[in-house]
Amino acid sequence: MPDPTTANLWHPIAACADTPVGTPQRTTLLDTPITYTLHGEGHATAASSSMLPVLIRYGYIWTSLGTPTADLFDIPEYAEPDRRRFNAASVSVHVSAPRAVENFLDMSHFPFVHTGILGAEPHTEVKEYDVETSAERDEVLATRCRFFQPQPSTAADQGAEVEYVYRVPHPNCAILYKSSVIDETRRDVIGIFVQPVSQERVRAHMLVCVLDDRSDDETIKRFQQTVFGQDKPILENQFPKRLPLDPRAESPVRADRVSIAYRRWLSAKGITYGVIPAA
Amino acid sequence: MITFYEDALCENCYAVRLLLHMLAVPYTSHFIELYPSRANLQPRFRAINPLAELPVIDDDGVIIAGAAPILVYLAAKHAPGTWYATDTPALAQVTHFLTLAERLSATVGAARRHESGFAPTDLPAAHTGATRLLRGLDAHLWFAEQQGNAWLLPTPHPTIADLACFPHVILCEEGGISRQPYPALRRWCDRVKRLPNFLVMPGVFLTAPPKTE
C-alpha cells in the first residue's frame, strides 16, 4: 500500500495528445490497474475499482487513488501563447520515481551521460548554487545552477554557459527553467512528470514548453528523447532501485546539495513508496 | 545523396546508422517517430514504404527498406570484400547472421519494446527465445576467440553480420535481459565499440580506448 501522502497526490497517467479519443485505455498507477478514457473537449474519466478524480493539466491526464488534498502545482509559463508546448516523450523505466526525479535534478552527469549535447569534458565543474526548501510553497528550489553546454537546445548553434533553476513542487515531478537562447529575458521550461507504476517501475512523461521558432516539433522531440534515452540505462543500472533516504546510504558531494535537500524533503513528508526510509 | 528515414530509439535504424558512419557515406536524416505517435503509419511515410516499417533509405531513387537489405546494399556498393563478404561460404555465413539478427529483433527487441511501454508482447516467450539465441551467439563468439577471431565471421575485418546483431545485443538489458551470463558477447561488444567512427545511440555507452603499448 502506498503511504497516505503518495496515495493522495495527483499522478500523471497519460499525455492527452497520445491518447485516442473515446476509447478506454489501460495503465497502472501505484500497483493499481486503471482504466481511463479521454472524451475530448478537455474532459476525461478514470476508474480502478471505483471512479477516480481526474484533472487535465499541462496536456496530461492526472488522477489520484486517494483524496487530493491540494491543487496541482502551477506552471505560469504554460499559459504564454508564443510557447511550443507538448509531450516530448513517455518512457517506461525500471527504477523508482524518486531516482528518476533525482537524475533530472542533477547537472554533474551531463558531460558523461549527455556527452556533446548537455555537457562535455573537461567542463565538468559544478559551481556553487543555492538550494532552499520552501515550507510555504512546499517545494524544493535550486537556483543559480550554471553549467557549460555544447548544445543546450535545438535552437542553439554553439556551446554556452547555461543557467538553470530547478523546482520540485511534487514528490514525483520536477521542472527545469533554462535561459532561452532565443530571448535572454525569458526561460525555457521542461517538466518531468513521473507516474509511479510500482515502487520500482515508472513511466516518465516529459513536457516541453519552450521558445523555439526554428525547430519543428519532430526535432525538439528527437532531442528530448535522445537526452532521456541516455538517462534510462543509467537509471536501470542504479542499485538499490528505491531511493535511500538515509543520508549515510550513499556518498553525496557539494554538487549534490539539491539531491540531499530532495531526500530530506521526502523524509519530512513521510513518503515510503519508492524509497528506503531512513532508520 | 542518401535520404535515411529513421527513429532515434529504433535498434534496427541504429544498425544502418552505424554502417553509414563507418563507411563515411553522407546522408540526410528524416525523423519518423515510431512511438508513441506512430508517424510511420501516416500516408506520407506509407507512400515511401508500404510496409510502414523503419529503416528505409532512398539512394537517389533506389528505395531499400529493412535493416538487413540496407546493410547488404550499402556494404556491397561501398565496401565489398571488407564489410560485405563476397566468397561463397562467407556469403552464406553473413546471411545466417542477418537472419539471426531478425530473430533477435523478434525476441530481444520485442522485449525491449515491451519494457519501454512501446508495444506489448508475450514477454516470457520473448525472453525464452532471447536466451536461446544469446546463448548460441555467446558460444559462437567464445569459440571464435579460441581460434583467434574477433568477429562473427572468421575474417580479419568485421562485417555487416556484426553490425546487424550488435544493436540487439547491446540494448538487451532495456528488455530486462541481463548480459551478465554472456561474457564472450560482452567482450565482442567492447570490440565493436572500438571500431573507427563508432557512434552511440541512447542506451549505449562507450568503452575505454584500447591499451597502447
Add this chain to the structure above:
Amino acid sequence: MSAHAWHPIAAARDLPPRHVFHAKLLGQELAVWRADDGFINVWENRCLHRGVRLSIGLNEGQELKCQYHGWRYASRTAGCTYIPAHPEGAPARRIANRIFPVIERHGLIWSALETSPDDLQTSLPPDPLVLREIAIDAPAAIVEPLLAAYDPPGHGPRPIFFIQPTDSESCVIRGVVPEPPPTGALALLRLHDAALCALRDVAEQRPAA
C-alpha cells in the same frame, strides 16, 4: 557454499585489457577488471556515489571510471581518486569501494565474499585446458548430481568441475581438463561444450532444442 571459501568467478582469459567483467557470486554482484599492470581487481559492483553498476564503467588501465558522473577509482585500493564535479579538491580518503580477495590460478580467477579464506588448495597443474563456462538457470544443488554422473564424451580424460553458485537460483559450471592431449584441443572443447549444454537442458528441465 560458504562465503569464506574460494570460488571461481571467471576464466583468466575473460579479463582482456581494458575490459570490465560482470561477475556474480552467492548473490553478490562483482565488477572484475585487470589493470594494465596485470593486477586483478574484484570489487563490489556499485559506485559509492549514487549506486551505478561499475561493470558498465570504463577500465582506463590504472583506474575504473564510473559512467554516471565520471568518478575514478584506483586499481588495488579501490579508493576514489577524482570527482569531476569538483576538480579542485581531492576526494575524501574514506571513499573507497569494497574489495574482495582474488587469486589467479589454473586458468581461473578465484574470489571469496569474506576476506582471508585459507590458501586455495587444488591438485591442478598450472596451465590446464579451460572449458567454456556454462551458465545454468538452476541451483547448484540440482547441477551437482548431474555433473557427478557426467560421462566424458569419447571416453577422453575426465575434466575437473567447479560449480560457481551465482545466486540461489543459478550457477556456472567451470571445467578444466588437467592433462589435455597435445593436439585436438579445439575438438575436445567442442565435445565437452556440447555435452555440458545437454546437461544444462536437463538441469533446466527444458527439452533439448
